[in-house]
Amino acid sequence: GAGVSQSPSNKVTEKGKDVELRCDPISGHTALYWYRQSLGQGLEFLIYFQGNSAPDKSGLPSDRFSAERTGGSVSTLTIQRTQQEDSAVYLCASSLVAVVGDTEAFFGQGTRLTVV
Amino acid sequence: AQSVTQLDSQVPVFEEAPVELRCNYSSSVSVYLFWYVQYPNQGLQLLLKYLSGSTLVKGINGFEAEFNKSQTSFHLRKPSVHISDTAEYFCAVSENDYKLSFGAGTTVTVRA
Numbered sequence: 001g002a003g004v005s006q007s008p009s010n011k012v013t014e015k016g017k018d019v020e021l022r023c024d025p026i027s028g029h030t031a032l033y034w035y036r037q038s039l040g041q042g043l044e045f046l047i048y049f050q051g052n053s054a055p056d057k058s059g060l061p062s063d064r065f066s067a068e069r070t071g072g073s074v075s076t077l078t079i080q081r082t083q084q085e086d087s088a089v090y091l092c093a094s095s096l097v098a099v100v101g102d103t104e105a106f107f108g109q110g111t112r113l114t115v116v
Numbered sequence: 117a118q119s120v121t122q123l124d125s126q127v128p129v130f131e132e133a134p135v136e137l138r139c140n141y142s143s144s145v146s147v148y149l150f151w152y153v154q155y156p157n158q159g160l161q162l163l164l165k166y167l168s169g170s171t172l173v174k175g176i177n178g179f180e181a182e183f184n185k186s187q188t189s190f191h192l193r194k195p196s197v198h199i200s201d202t203a204e205y206f207c208a209v210s211e212n213d214y215k216l217s218f219g220a221g222t223t224v225t226v227r228a
Contacts, residue, residue: 004159031214042120043160043206043218050214059215091160095214105216107152107160 002026004108006092012114013082021077021111025094032075033105034067037089046090049075082115089113118143118209122219129197130227137192137222139207149190150208150216151181160206166190177201202226 005024013019025032034046045059049069060066064082069075079086089112093105123138141147151163164175171183181192190207207219 033214033216035218042122042220043208043216045215045217048214056215093160104150104162104165109157109159 004092004094004106006090006108006111008111009109010112010114012116015084015115016081018078018080019082019113021079021090021092021113023075023077023092023094023108025073025075025092026106027073029094029096029106030072031095031097031105032069033093033095034075034077035091035093037091037110039088043091046077079113082113084115087113087115118147118211118217120207120209120217120219122205122207122222124222125220126223126225128225128227131199132196134195135193135197135201135224137205137207137224139190139192139219141188141190141207141209143188143209143211145211148210149181149183150210151175151179151190151192152206152208152218154204154206154221156203163192163205197224197226199226199228 007022030051032049035043037043047067048056064080067077089110091110093107095105119142121140129135149166152160153163154160163179164173166173166183174180179194183190204221204223206221208216210216
């Protein structure tokens, strides 16, 4: 597609359940990022993928969070045993090269996760 | 590690009035600076960025920002706003790597 696509757009889940969030980056973009946007907060970096390099997972808040990127394209963010504090908008972005200064990051419209 | 502070969480402004959104950052090294905008029910999009060179950067929709190294600031300005500028604005910084650090955002509400 022309832009970064995320699905689902909204997800309501019960506390303790696992969820999977999907991101389809722009075709040809080698870098992919996940951010979390909580109400009244800034954007929190979660994880970064670049080509075949090992991902930077330094932003993942706990071991309940994991992400993978298959074939250098689609990425899935998985949250296990969801908690109410996981409720937020999860944003995916992609860019053509790794260095932010060289190009811009294009964001998807996000997945709004609500844990009840 | 860098951090970003947006000094105003809410900025109400009348149509055709000027607006300034303040952003300060902390970093011990050279940085790249960005402003992103998020219109209601839409994703974030880039307004402008400072990489090097002229400290006055012009972006889309009539916005501009000035990098001030001594004050570690990157304030965003527009001389005359429109109703369509109602949105949330995020300042971001990167220390020559891929990891963008964002401020908490400033909500601009333009009234007729």
